[in-house]
Amino acid sequence: MKRAAEPTESQSDPLQERDARLRAVLNTAVDGIITIESDGSIESFNPAAERIFGYSAEEVMGRNVAVLMPPPHREQHGNYIDNYLRTGDTKIIGRGREVTGRRKGGGLFPMELAISEVQLTDRVMFTGIVRDISTRRRAELEARRNLNEHAHASRLAVLGEMVSGIAHELNQPLAAIVSFADACQRILGSGQHDLTLLQDALQQISEQGRRAGSIVNQLKDFVKKREATRSAIDINDIMRNVLDILRYEIRNNDIKTSVDFASDLPKLRADRVQIEQVLLNLVQNAIDAMAGRETRVVSLYTQLDAENVTVTVSDTGPGFGSDISEQMFDAFFTTKTKGTGLGLSISRSIIEAHGGALIARQQTEGGAVFKFTLPLGDGGDGD
Amino acid sequence: MATEPTVHVVDDDVAVRNALGMLLHAAQYPCRQYASASDFLDAYEPGTPGCLVLDLHMPGVDGLGLQELLASREIELPIIFLTGHANVPDAVRAMQGGAVDFMEKPFNSDRLLERVKQALQRDAENRARSRQDAVVHARRKRLTPREAEILDLILQGKASKVIAIELGISERTVELHRSRILRKLGVRNASELMRLLLPQDRSP
Structure with a gap:
């Protein structure tokens, strides 16, 4: 006074x-x-x-x-x-x-x-x-557009790191297609027309063609430049999709996955591709962190409480020194030789733009834990 | 009982495995499929003829790992490597380990079948050689210690006169041992003897 x-x-x-x-x-x-x-x-x-x-x-x-x-x-x-x-x-x-x-x-x-x-x-x-509030609205729109740009650049970078895996993934069905087709030609050329065999081969060819196509589509969706759009999403669904995108990395690095998804999660309003990107980043980091380790397990959980859905990604890697637990969310901070240092910083921006939080924690028995929350909001419909 | 030479396909991708199976079947090669290196190791009977068509990237023991494992167990199956994504270090390691070829998926079917033919040929030659090695080994066991000693000196390229001096015996005695050695080993002269024994003595 x-x-x-x-x-x-x-x-x-x-x-x-x-x-x-x-x-x-x-x-x-x-x-x-x-x-x-x-x-x-x-x-x-x-x-x-x-x-x-x-x-x-x-x-x-x-x-x-x-x-x-x-x-x-x-x-x-x-x-x-x-x-x-x-x-x-x-x-x-x-x-x-x-x-x-x-x-x-x-x-x-x-x-x-x-x-x-x-x-x-x-x-x-x-x-x-x-x-x-038109000025504030414009600024928010601008910020969202910037995040969108950065998120897109980061997705391209992630994809760049995955390119050898993707090549492998595509070459499998292609190799199968070529072999089936050549086998058909040989069978036809031999004069002994085993129709069941030919039919089987043709069916496998079309199956493998679709398999290759779905790999391409999945990637196309992921790198497409797009406006952020919020829709009703099932977080467990997104987790499964990410594991699918990374199946080659997981297989090739001999990683075990352990998943525990809460049932009956309500749908959340979120940008599907962006949340996928955050998860992809966290799981890829976990895989990278476990290179050369004896035990290689990525664990994924979803949990529901009164206000949030919490997603946890933990690994059995060496963890990180507590001195970098915040630094690693800074842009351009990386410990990898080929990393851009943008993954975690953009992931955090994405989660915060959704009204949630992304944190990192060191497990007592070693290994890193990343957790993010997404608020429940008013559910799926309306705007 | 001679087993038919078999092409063993090891690939964790079921579609690729089936496709290779059908291609090999169409080209009239007996073929067996395995989803992993350990499946193959469990099922393969050492000593049976054949070759391996091996995927490089597999969970668990990968292609190069299986190549090393087979080498350490002295299983000499020729290997054709397949990979979905080739890199130079892997290719170098595979070829240094004695692979017949290293092919990138999607591979050329004709070239693959050509390589399978070569691999089976190489396997047959390996087997013939090791059969001969076994025969020679058995024959060498019939030599007396003195004869074995003299054989070693002959293989070092030493003349009878030199051997006689080294062992402090007469040259005539050396000649007698020498003809008994040739007889026991089933060869007519020194050059046949060299041809029979030297490949066996070369380092692996």
């Missing part, structure tokens, strides 16, 4: 004094403050509201507040108020929410709106506090 707020010496009317002070607050507030009567007509409109909506107070005073809204709220607003006054049911009063506002020129913008009800002796009034 500062002394400056001591009562003034002037003997002015305390009521007048308070009124002036309130007006000063209204006039200097950063947020738009608008009061309306229960019929919707505007009773006051502060300077911040003038700035935000582009109307002067004189222009809107007495007019219906619906003028500040886009359709269909514009038409419906009267009903909203009536309905509230009759039933006490509200979607908006007493809590803030994000809505779209309409400026004088007709331009629409995102704003945060909080409405409170004021009980006067003779009637009810409403106060609305409005904050223009």
Whole structure:
């Protein structure tokens, strides 16, 4: 408490004094403050509201507040108020929410709106506090686009590291196809047409062709440049998909996988490819960390609690010194000879953009544990 | 009882295994398939003729590991390596280990079958040689200690006169031993003797 707020010496009317002070607050507030009567007509409109909506107070005073809204709220607003006054049911009063506002020129913008009800002796009034969030929205969009760019670059880098595995993976079905086809030709050339054998070979050829195709498609989806899109995802599904993408690395490095997926996980709203990327990164790191170790096990768990789904990826590698447990999330920090040092930093950005957290921990018996959370949110549908 | 020479295919990819099986079958080669190196080691009867078509990258013991294992057990099956993704160090190791060939998937079927033919040929030659080695070994065992001593000196290229001086016996006695050695080993002269024994003595 500062002394400056001591009562003034002037003997002015305390009521007048308070009124002036309130007006000063209204006039200097950063947020738009608008009061309306229960019929919707505007009773006051502060300077911040003038700035935000582009109307002067004189222009809107007495007019219906619906003028500040886009359709269909514009038409419906009267009903909203009536309905509230009759039933006490509200979607908006007493809590803030994000809505779209309409400026004088007709331009629409995102704003945060909080409405409170004021009980006067003779009637009810409403106060609305409005904050223009279009700048914040633009910045968020920009940040998301940047993350998208980085995530894409990182996916390309990951893919680069996997390229020999992918070549191997594709050459298997190709080798099978070529051999089956050549075998068919030999069988036909020999004059002894064993039709069952030929039929079997042809069926295997088409199966192997599809196998090669699905490998290509999986990769194409993974490296495609794309806008981030949130949809309802099943995290266990994503885990299985990642193990599938990495099956060659897992097989070739003779890694055992141990999975324990919680059943009945609710769907989460998340960007499927980005979450896949985080998991791919963590599992690939685990595989790399265990090179040359006696025991090579990657363990994957999912867990559900009241607010989050937690995903854990642990390995039986040497772990990391506690001195780098935070450093390793920095961009360009790497201990690998061929790494970009971006994997963990982007993974953390992705998880944080989803409202979760990614942490690393050293196991007492050696080995690293990476955990990330994704908030449950309001489930699958809607936006 | 001679077993038919068999092509042993070891690859963890079932489609590739089946395809190779069908190709070899179409080319009239008896063939057996294994999903891993240990499956092969469990099933293979040492001493039976054949060759190996071996995938390089497999979980557990990989192709190069199996090659080393067979060498350490003195199983001399010729090996054709297949790989989904070739790199130079692997290829060098495979060839230094005596592989017939090192082929990248998808391989040329004609070349593969050609290599299989060569591998089986090489195996047959190896077997003929080691059969002969066994015969020679048995015959050498019939030599007396003195004859064996003199044989060693002959193989070192020493003339009878030199041997006589070294052993302090007469040259005539050396000649007598020498003709008995030739008879026991079933050869007519010194050059036949060399041809029979020297390959066996070369280092592996």
